[in-house]
Amino acid sequence: MRNLWDQLSSERNVTQEKLQGLPAFEVHWKQSIQILIGNTFGARSSYRGSYLVQRSLPLPRKKAIALRVMLDVAYKFEAIQATSPYSFWNDSGFSQEDLVSDMIAFYSVVDGIGDEHVYSMCRVVSKAASLKVWDTHMTKGLGASKNTSFVNPVYHSCDECAAAPMYPVQFTSIEPASYDRDFVPLTKSSGASGLYIGSK
Numbered sequence: 001m002r003n004l005w006d007q008l009s010s011e012r013n014v015t016q017e018k019l020q021g022l023p024a025f026e027v028h029w030k031q032s033i034q035i036l037i038g039n040t041f042g043a044r045s046s047y048r049g050s051y052l053v054q055r056s057l058p059l060p061r062k063k064a065i066a067l068r069v070m071l072d073v074a075y076k077f078e079a080i081q082a083t084s085p086y087s088f089w090n091d092s093g094f095s096q097e098d099l100v101s102d103m104i105a106f107y108s109v110v111d112g113i114g115d116e117h118v119y120s121m122c123r124v125v126s127k128a129a130s131l132k133v134w135d136t137h138m139t140k141g142l143g144a145s146k147n148t149s150f151v152n153p154v155y156h157s158c159d160e161c162a163a164a165p166m167y168p169v170q171f172t173s174i175e176p177a178s179y180d181r182d183f184v185p186l187t188k189s190s191g192a193s194g195l196y197i198g199s200k
Contacts, residue, residue, distance in 0.1 A: 001070070001102075001105045001106055001108075001109045002109050003029065004027070004029045004066055004069060004070065005066055005109050005110055007025075007027045007028070007029070008027060008053065008062045008065060008066050009062070011025045011053075011055050011056075012025070013025045013026040013027065013028070014055075015052070017052060019052060019053075019054040019181060019182055019183075019184065020054065020181050020182065022054050022055065023054070023055040023056075024052050024053060024054050024055060025052075025053055025055055026050065026051065026052055026053075026186070027050070027051045027052075027053055027065075027069060028048060028049070028050045028051075028188075029048070029049050029069055029070070029073050030046060030047065030048040030049070030073070031046065031047055031073055031074060031077040032044065032045065032046035032047075032077075033045050033046070033081065033092070045077070045080050045081045046077070046080070047073055047076045047077040047080055048073075048188075049069055049072055049073040049076070049185070050185070050186040050187075050188035051065075051069060051183065051184065051185055051186055052183070052184050052185075052186055053065060053182065053183050054181075054182035054183070057182060060174075061177065061182070063110050063111075063174050064174055064175060064176060064177035065177045065183050066106070066110055067106060067110075067174050067175075067176040067177065068176040068177040068178070068179075068183075070102060070103075070106050071150065071176055072185075074098075074099060074102045074150075075099070075148075078093050078094045078098055078099065078148075079093065079094075080093070081093030081094075082094055091141065091143030091144065092143050093143075093146075094146040094147060094148050095143045095145075095146070095147075096145045096146060096147040096153075096154040097147075097153075097154075098147070099147060099148065099149060099150045100147065100149070100150060100151070100152075100153045102150065103150040103151060103171055104118060104122070104171060107170065107171045107173075107174075110174070111170075111173075113170070121168040121170060121171075122168060123161070123163075125158055125160040125161065126160060129158055129159055129160040132158075132159065133156050133157075133158050136156070136157075137156045137157075151167055151171065151172055152167065153165070153167060
């Protein structure tokens with residue numbers, strides 16, 4: 001997430017291409033995962049999004065673009081994980097915590113929200129309470145329960161959760177950008193899922 005925001009903030013990937021006749025730069029962001037099955041056999045899955053962005057845009061527009069990139073890449077990455085051959089070995093595609101945690105990570109980076117503030121907003125419970133939730137509700141693992149929403153978590157009853165669960169409004173304050181004359185996707189975007197033999 002930090003790499004995505006750094007690219008938009010620094011505008012470091014300057015290109016000869018232009019948008020509306022004005023200078024532009026490229027943004028590339030990738031999510032990937034790899035699991036080892038035995039000693040040398042494994043499965044990997046990834047999605048890489050590529051975009052062209054006009055230079056010198058105002059900060060709110062850059063944040064909106066960053067959110068759009070994150071939403072697009074994260075969702076497509078989860079969709080790839082949920083298909084074969086990767087899904088044959090792992091059920092992590094759209095695991096109930098994936099997209100929600102992506103959104104929280106996005107705001108913590110883009111808005112500079114520190115860990116302690118995030119914990120407070122999310123009303124973090126003790127390790128003991130968390131383990132009890134796991135033992136009670138996660139008997140088949142996180143991947144057994146799917147969630148395709150970024151802002152609607154799957155809630156579970158918890159001894160330390162007295163108040164009704166509520167997603168923090170601070171994590172919904174940015175409206176994702178639409179593709180426009182100052183922000184367009186590139187055909188370089190690509191996704192892959194496959195098996196491999198070897199150390200990588």
